Amino acid sequence: MSTRSASPSGDAGFNVCCFLRLPQLCSTCVAFSLVADMRTPRGAIGNWAMSFWCICFAMTFVVAIVECCRHPSHLPFFWYNISVTYACYAALLCLSASIIYSITYVQFLPYGPNRDRAIAASAFSCIASVLYVIEVAGMRAWYELKEIFFYVHTMRALLKVLETFVAGVIFAFLSSPSLYLHQPALEWCVAVYSICFILAAVVLLLNLAEWEYRLPVPFPLFQLVLTLLSVLLYVSALVLWPLYQFSEELGGQPQRTSDGGCRDELTYDMCTWDQRRAVAVLTAVNLLVYVADLGDWARQVSVGTEDQPRDS
Known part of the structure; x- marks a missing residue:
């Protein structure tokens, strides 16, 4: 330390x-x-x-x-x-x-x-x-x-903060189990959000505690593999969540008007269709963040160096 x-x-x-x-x-x-x-x-x-x-x-x-x-x-x-x-x-x-x-x-x-x-x-x-x-x-x-050197002021740290934060907001919109419990594909999406959140949080904690170099494998390669896995998982969620939530053939609701709880007035709660849409949008946003993170770590591994504190 x-x-x-x-x-x-x-x-x-x-x-x-x-x-x-x-x-x-x-x-x-x-x-x-x-x-x-x-x-x-x-x-x-x-x-x-x-x-x-x-x-x-x-x-x-x-x-x-x-x-x-x-x-x-x-x-x-x-x-x-x-x-x-x-x-x-x-x-x-x-x-x-x-x-x-x-x-x-x-x-x-x-x-x-x-x-x-x-x-x-x-x-x-x-x-x-x-x-x-x-x-x-x-x-x-x-x-x-x-x-x-402050790890938090690096781009990779800000990306990790965004990844975990967006995942946290997704969990807030998933507070109602009825949104996903009726379909195994939607349950898989929730598992994806949970797994990727845990992986990003572990990496963030490793860096904050300055333990990243205690791993048995080079940290850039370790991070590259985890980020690639997260990107693939989020791609599956980005496909499955809208497909099963908004496709009428698969039991979804393609139009907001088909949800009787959605009205343009104060109802004290966000209606189910809006929650589904919010999760779909946030899934796409977090996928873009993970892709940017993957590109940064791919560059690090390809050149074989890591960003170090700048010399005075």
């Missing part, structure tokens, strides 16, 4: 990031408090958004406590990778909550205090996502990356 410590400029960056904790905590707290105070049923969408804001608030609070109790020079180096990785996830969580909550819930609310609270919650969620992005960008600018 590396014993590197932060540089003086790193301490400055650490202190600035600490000042971001309070507005991050306030914005996420206000977001879920406004929604919790609404006197109308929140439904699955409201509960889903609230859970995201609560998770971000709780994790930010834990990070703030750790950073307040320990001087940056006493924190292990991998802590900075972990905290920046969390900031990446928090930014994506708050941004996705703002977008989905606004599109599927807020726009259907009647004008009044509840609508105003919902709009304000979405606004504070956007503010929180911006604050987390500032933290990620700030850590990159404030620390001397020519001397201290």
Whole structure:
């Protein structure tokens, strides 16, 4: 394990990031408090958004406590990778909550205090996502990356974050087992999402803990094989999920109007057809991310080198 410590400029960056904790905590707290105070049923969408804001608030609070109790020079180096990785996830969580909550819930609310609270919650969620992005960008600018290497600031790390995050959103839309339990092909798709999520999470954790070189095989080759496997699995899911969900011959519903639960009004829950469509779109998005990841690792293996920290 590396014993590197932060540089003086790193301490400055650490202190600035600490000042971001309070507005991050306030914005996420206000977001879920406004929604919790609404006197109308929140439904699955409201509960889903609230859970995201609560998770971000709780994790930010834990990070703030750790950073307040320990001087940056006493924190292990991998802590900075972990905290920046969390900031990446928090930014994506708050941004996705703002977008989905606004599109599927807020726009259907009647004008009044509840609508105003919902709009304000979405606004504070956007503010929180911006604050987390500032933290990620700030850590990159404030620390001397020519001397201290941050795995999270590499393209391959950002791709892993995206792969696991998109898979997590897919799982959120698959919260109803009725979407897939009636067809073995759809159950296979859910297995694909789970397997690929676990593989990407393992690789991300190996890199964050700096254990990637303890493997018995070269890490680029190991990563290339796992990514190729994930691409093939996602290709099968991209074919099977729309085929069995939207093909009438296979028991699917080709049109949104064929789902009686889908109406252009506030229903507090996303209808089944929209959930199916969301999973199909996210499957295609994650496949593109995996293909980009595969191309990067294929290039690494072909030249036989890995990206190293840049020389000062």
